[in-house]
Amino acid sequence: MRKSRRFLTLSLAMILGAGAFELDSLLTTPAFAQSDFLVTLCFHNRTIQVPFYLRPRYIAGGAMDGPCPASNP
Numbered sequence: 001m002r003k004s005r006r007f008l009t010l011s012l013a014m015i016l017g018a019g020a021f022e023l024d025s026l027l028t029t030p031a032f033a034q035s036d037f038l039v040t041l042c043f044h045n046r047t048i049q050v051p052f053y054l055r056p057r058y059i060a061g062g063a064m065d066g067p068c069p070a071s072n073p
Contacts, residue, residue, distance in 0.1 A: 042068035 037052040043063040050058055059065075 039065075040067050041065060 038049040039052055039055050040047060040049050041055070041058050041063040042048075042065075043058055043061070045068055047067040048058075048063075
């Protein structure tokens, strides 16, 4: 009985250790997220680049798509 309990404990520790290693490798792998895409906007006469998911907020705040037009002196 004692040997089977020790084997079970050792097996469970190995499984949990392998699972933690796999989870760590998944968390450190770069993900393909929406924030990777930057869009160019003209906001308050400045050309800015913001993540794609923030575009609607800037458009609602008065931004325009694309870079700001260059002014001629």
